[in-house]
Amino acid sequence: MIITKTPLRVSFVGGGSDIPQFYKRFNYGSVVSAAINSYVYVIVSKKNDFYERYRLNYSKTESVERIDLIKNEIIRECIKYTKIKDRLYIATIADVPSNTGLGSSSSFCVGLLNALYYYKKKRVSKKKLAEIAAKIEIKILRNPIGKQDHYAAAFGGFNHIKFYSNNKVKVQNLLSKHGDNLLHNSLLVWTTKFRSATKILKKQKKNLKINSSKMLEIRNLSEIFSKEFKKKKINLLKIGELIERNWELKKGLTNLTTNKAINEIHKYGLENNVLGSKLLGAGGGGFILFIVEKKKQKKIIKKFTKKGYRVYRFSLDNTGTTIKKII
Secondary structure (H helix, E strand, O other), X not given: OEEEEEEEEEEEEXXXXXXHXXXXXXXXXXXXXXXXXXXXXXXXXEOOOOOOOEEXXXXXEEEEOOHHHOOOHHHHHHHHHHOOOOOEEEEEEEOOOOOOOOOHHHHHHHHHXXXXXXXXXXXXXXXXXXXXXXXXXXXHOXXXXXXXXXXXXXXXXXXXXXXXXXXXXXEEXXXXXXXXXXXXXXXXXXXXXXXXXXXXXXHXXXXXXXXXXXXXXXXXXXXXXXXXXXXXXXXXXXXXXXHHHHHHHHHOOOOOOOOHHHHHHHHHHHOOOOOEEEEOOOOOOXXXXXXXXXXXXXXXXXXXXXXXXXXXXXXXXXXOOEEEEEO
């Protein structure tokens, strides 16, 4: 039995420029994101010969004899890609539900590939895991997503990631001390809404031509953000302003990005000393990131809690996907 542990991520600025349709047209995409201490765990084990060929436990349970009957697309395509013929038991659990804007599907894909390759006794680099996971989700399954989540999940850390038109990817790890500092001055607020990103991302892709100026500014915000991290001391006010600007631009990409409930949470944060905020993921629900000075967090958490919202603190994961246990 093999167990992998793979982090989720928080995307600060640049999201959307990691979609192939953007960076192939505009030479490169650029994002800043951080892997966090919330994880997806994947278990892979060889099954005995007495029952079905594949037993799968995730939010649903599948028991099937043939690989083409597997309904979970990521599991099916990862098994196909790694060419494992054995009978398999695969299960997954996560610290946070899927469809909440933290990149859970990509973390699952990276973690599953890590486990399957280890099962085959084959060493695969973190870069290769990210590349294959992105290929499976974007090219094979044709999901309208970007690449940043796969690299955040595989590498861990606080990164400035660039995606070039020739398909090369550069991962630059930013200063960990600044990353830790920023995350200690950040909060996640749960909107209580789950959402599927597919419809929103398809519309965003369709609107790319008319939104090109917005997307170019979103990409450029990550360059400014990265420069801030190279200074001796992090400027929380400046970081908050960049994240706030990213959100204002993102809201204009489609009419599905935000809604009344999200706008109310965002407004409430700004009224209570938040330096900047943005919805994570494609939009419609999930988590909202707030930049809040640590000394003011207790008061703000109390206010949000009274309003019925759930607030989470989080910290940086520097390891990326790992093999945690072999039995």
